[in-house]
Amino acid sequence: MLIKNILALMRYIQDYNFKDKKALIRVDFNVPLNANLAITDSTRIDKTLPTILQVLKDGGSAILISHLGRPKKGYTDSLSLKHLIPYLSNKLNTQVSFASDCIGIEAITKAQNLKPGEVLLLENLRFQEAEEQGEAAFAQQLAALGDVYINDAFGAAHREHASTYQITHYIKDRLAGYLLQEEINNANKLLKHIKRPFTVIIGGTKIGDKLQAVEALLGKLDNLLIGGGVANTFQQALGGKVGKSITEPDQHGVALNILYQAIEKGINLVLPTDVVIADQWSDRARIDTVLSDAVPENWMALDIGPHAQELFQDIIQKSKTILWTGPIGAFEFPSFSQGTQATIAAVAKATQKGAFSLIGGGDSATAVAQFGYTNRVSYISTGGGALLAYLANPNLPVIKVLGN
Numbered sequence: 066m067l068i069k070n071i072l073a074l075m076r077y078i079q080d081y082n083f084k085d086k087k088a089l090i091r092v093d094f095n096v097p098l099n100a101n102l103a104i105t106d107s108t109r110i111d112k113t114l115p116t117i118l119q120v121l122k123d124g125g126s127a128i129l130i131s132h133l134g135r136p137k138k139g140y141t142d143s144l145s146l147k148h149l150i151p152y153l154s155n156k157l158n159t160q161v162s163f164a165s166d167c168i169g170i171e172a173i174t175k176a177q178n179l180k181p182g183e184v185l186l187l188e189n190l191r192f193q194e195a196e197e198q199g200e201a202a203f204a205q206q207l208a209a210l211g212d213v214y215i216n217d218a219f220g221a222a223h224r225e226h227a228s229t230y231q232i233t234h235y236i237k238d239r240l241a242g243y244l245l246q247e248e249i250n251n252a253n254k255l256l257k258h259i260k261r262p263f264t265v266i267i268g269g270t271k272i273g274d275k276l277q278a279v280e281a282l283l284g285k286l287d288n289l290l291i292g293g294g295v296a297n298t299f300q301q302a303l304g305g306k307v308g309k310s311i312t313e314p315d316q317h318g319v320a321l322n323i324l325y326q327a328i329e330k331g332i333n334l335v336l337p338t339d340v341v342i343a344d345q346w347s348d349r350a351r352i353d354t355v356l357s358d359a360v361p362e363n364w365m366a367l368d369i370g371p372h373a374q375e376l377f378q379d380i381i382q383k384s385k386t387i388l389w390t391g392p393i394g395a396f397e398f399p400s401f402s403q404g405t406q407a408t409i410a411a412v413a414k415a416t417q418k419g420a421f422s423l424i425g426g427g428d429s430a431t432a433v434a435q436f437g438y439t440n441r442v443s444y445i446s447t448g449g450g451a452l453l454a455y456l457a458n459p460n461l462p463v464i465k466v467l468g469n
């Protein structure tokens with residue numbers, strides 16, 4: 066019911082004529098850049114192109130707004146969206162112009178002078194603190210730049226920021242872009258009909274974000290497999306020795322609550338039995354395999370061990386619905402990529418046997434691509450935290466405000 070209502074209330078860009086309109090498009094251009102500031106994975110940009118092109122094809126112009134990374138205080142050159150201009154201009158086949166601040170005179174002037182078919186990219190929204198604070202005056206200034214607002218930033222759909230939420234109070238026409246629609250459709254495939262067993266796999270290092278959503282999902286799942294930094298946090302909460310592994314101690318309470326609830330609800334919660342440890346964050350580190358609650362001081366768990374891999378694979382291969390977000394180990398280093406590779410291989414196998422597999426999270430998507438499994442899973446979402454939040458409660462305010 067809930068899902069149906071949301072879809073029925075949303076307005077889509079395919080039902081709108083952008084002729085002579087300036088479309089303010091909230092995109093998620095939060096792409097990884099390397100040390101030379103080149104894009105290492107352009108998926109998030111590529112997936113938004115159909116929305117931008119639709120506006121241009123109609124005879125409208127596009128003003129693109131996005132965040133990039135987590136700038137600590139104001140302008141940070143390595144997180145400037147200007148680094149995306151060459152790639153974007155090439156993909157859109159037109160020279161994209163740029164304003165060095167997302168508000169102010171330069172942005173206003175360039176937006177005003179924009180002609181049909183032209184594209185303007187504004188500087189990183191998060192260089193302004195007001196973005197994350199959801200400040201009304203800032204949202205109003207952004208809204209004034211365009212005639213119509215499109216949200217195509219699924220990856221930011223769980224955050225009520227100025228550009229995703231408050232802005233919608235100041236602009237009448239608010240539409241869902243193609244990527245946002247596609248993401249919602251795929252998440253709904255999972256929600257509408259959960260074929261059992263339903264297995265959720267979490268890993269990575271954004272621990273708090275994931276645990277809270279998993280807590281809300283507990284009522285729906287059969288197996289919960291925990292790897293990466295999340296597993297270390299659970300081990301530590303249980304009193305295990307984790308050495309200098311990555312953990313989030315302020316999440317111990319949530320972790321214990323998940324453990325208790327899993328027992329109460331009969332969920333098969335699996336923590337890695339063994340882990341691969343290293344004495345430094347490097348491919349040249351000394352390596353060993355130990356029980357996961359017995360990591361020596363000054364060592365850190367960077368992957369799950371061979372026994373845990375087998376356990377994970379066995380459960381995944383028997384699953385009919387699979388949700389995975391967060392790498393199982395520090396997969397960027399070949400020595401600590403085995404757990405992630407074994408997990409992906411099992412997800413692909415289950416998918417081949419008919420399971421629906423949904424994968425989210427920037428680094429998880431990178432891992433899937435890196436190991437060559439992009440076309441062997443059901444859907445790769447551009448959202449990590451957003452995907453989990455949506456699945457936990459589809460009634461996200463940022464999505465609800467599109468249309469009515």
Ligand code: ADP
Pocket residue numbers: 268269270271272292293294311366367368390391392393394395396397425426427428429430449450
């Ligand atoms: P996603 O982007 O898929 O949501 P996160 O951003 O939460 O995932 O985490 C990704 C990072 O987690 C990767 O860079 C990987 O190296 C790291 N990681 C996974 N397991 C561990 C671990 N045990 N210790 C340290 N880092 C880990």
Ligand code: MG
Pocket residue numbers: 426427428
């Ligand atoms: Mg990440």
